Amino acid sequence: MEVIDDDGNLFGAVNVVDALVVLVVLAVVVAGAAFVLADDPAPQPDTDTTYATLDLGTQPAYIVEAINEGDMYEPDDSSTLTVTDVHLTPRGTEIGVTLRAELQGETDDDTITYANAPPRLGRTLAIETSQYEVSGQVRDVGDRDTLAGDSQQVILRDTLDAETATEVTAGDEIRLAGRTVATVEEVATYATDSPDQTRVLVEATLATHREGGQSRFGGVPLQRGQSLTLPAADYTIDGQIESVNGNLQLGETSTRQVTLRMTEVRADTADAIRPGMSEGSSTDPVAEITAVETEPSLIIATGEDGSVNVVDHPVNRDVTITAELQVRETATGVQFKGEPLRGGTNITLDLGTRIIETEVVSIR
Template sequence: MELIDDDGNLFGAVNVIDALVVLLVLAVVIAGAALVFSGGDAPGPDTQTTYATLDMGTQPAYIADAINEGDTYEPDGSSSATITDVHLTPRGNDIGVTLRVALEGEVNDGTLTYGNAPPRLGRTLAIETSQYQVEGQIRAVGNSNALATGERRVIIRDTLDAETASAVTPGDEIRLAGRTVATIDDVATYATNGSGQTRLLAETTLATHREDGYARFGGVRLQRGQSLTLPADDYTIEGDVERTNGDGLGETATRNVTLRMTDVREDTADSIEPGMIEGPANDPVAELTDVDTEPSLIIATGDDGSVNVADHPINRDVTITAQFQVRETATGVLFKGDRLRGGTTVTLDLETRIIEVEVVSVSR
């Protein structure tokens, strides 16, 4: 018997086209049954991503230098962390590290789980790569992949030796692990009554990190009186924040000032003369324009209640008129970084002699 006869029937009984259709339907049915009985590819678990701020505390420079955006860590097969932002600040001899990380994990009952637990505030998380291993606490959780950073201009006061103070220059950058964390915008230096010591006022722009509504630098809230360390290549400033209002060192101006010294020795009084200056001759910080010296008074009360007044044989009272170079700021008139007003005491370095004088009055 022929396999297909002249009429196109298979074995003379079934049409070939009909047979092919039956086979195709049968194949589809078998494939579907296999899928049902094998269970198929079950849908994967729901995953989600949230962002957290990690305070990594202080780290040595070689660790901070190795931490970069894009570093990843998987604590288990269902969770991963990716660093999305890095913020560094000086903290003593080490570097404060704050990270923003993307945390990906499974969602159970509407709660994301990272490393078998939700990313709660205060929880300690580790970041481990082939180069470093660190851990820190979660300080904030949110939807942004970047830290809330900004800039804040402050005035920092420090006392340095004269050579170091002269090295502080506008435009200097403070860099940590290749990142600029502060820039020196302006500098003012003044003599002190300490031998070889110079008072430094540095107008500085700081790269800050905002947390709980406050700008932070060096791991703490930025405010007046806060101690800061700024390690430049050629010097280190370890001073206090004098002002945070951002008005800079102020505009330079001059004031006429009346000063007084009482009960000073005659040789000291005689050494103070008009024309003496503090600072360079072409731009003095202070210049004495007039000096008036008279004997100090000895006032004694007799047994009968009478008052006797006599000139002191050695001590002198000195009244000085001077012109000061000052800076006008929103908080007042400053001389060498301090408020200039009656009743305060200022120190003048007159090259051959350093004197402390009381401010009697200030006028334009």
């Protein structure tokens, strides 16, 4: 039997056109039923973003060099972390890392959920990329995509060996993993009572970030007396903060006449101190001796009968020195070599052939 005969009937019974119409109607009916019977699509959850500061503690240099803005991590299908800011500081001999990160996750009653929990303060979050794996503690949450940072100027005091001290130069940059974190602005060096040691005052500008209302660098708040490390390429300053937002040029320079005294020094030392000796440049000395008076030290002995005998010491001498000192007049008083200059304090003078430690008797 032919499928379609000469009259256009299907199997000799149904007209082909009529059959096609029936099939089209059935298809529409089936599609409509499927649409009516289909389940409603599940609503998509609401998502939102917030920003968190993560303290990663100290990390090795090879890890730090791999961390960059734009790094992403997805702990699950509904959460995403993106690094938006990186802040590095020296912490001892290691590198401290603080990040700002964008956290994206689902919200419920205006509370964002990241990796199944809100990004609470103190919570530890992991970051895993193809290059590194680290974790950090949430220290702050807010709307900023960058760390609240600024620049702070500090004065640092340290004592270095004399050769290393000559390497400290204005303009030196402190760099960590390719990022500049501090710059040396000014340097002042002073002699100590040891010819191999030099006291250094460094004025430096630090790239800091604010946390809890305080500027922080190296993981600690910036304040007077705080220890701070600046690891330059050729040296390391490991000193104490003398002042915050201060500078080495504070106060005007002037010259004061000062009376100094040394007691019970050996005669050869006393004889070596002469007028005209100076510390510093010959054209602009820090200190210059103008007069020297030497007398034997006294020996006071008490006899068995209670009598007191005073005789000259055969070797030791007392030396009175008059000197012109270059000082700075500051709001808190006169300073010499960055230290307060007062009666009763000790100062050290490097006279080239001799380094002497003297007591300030009077200032005029």
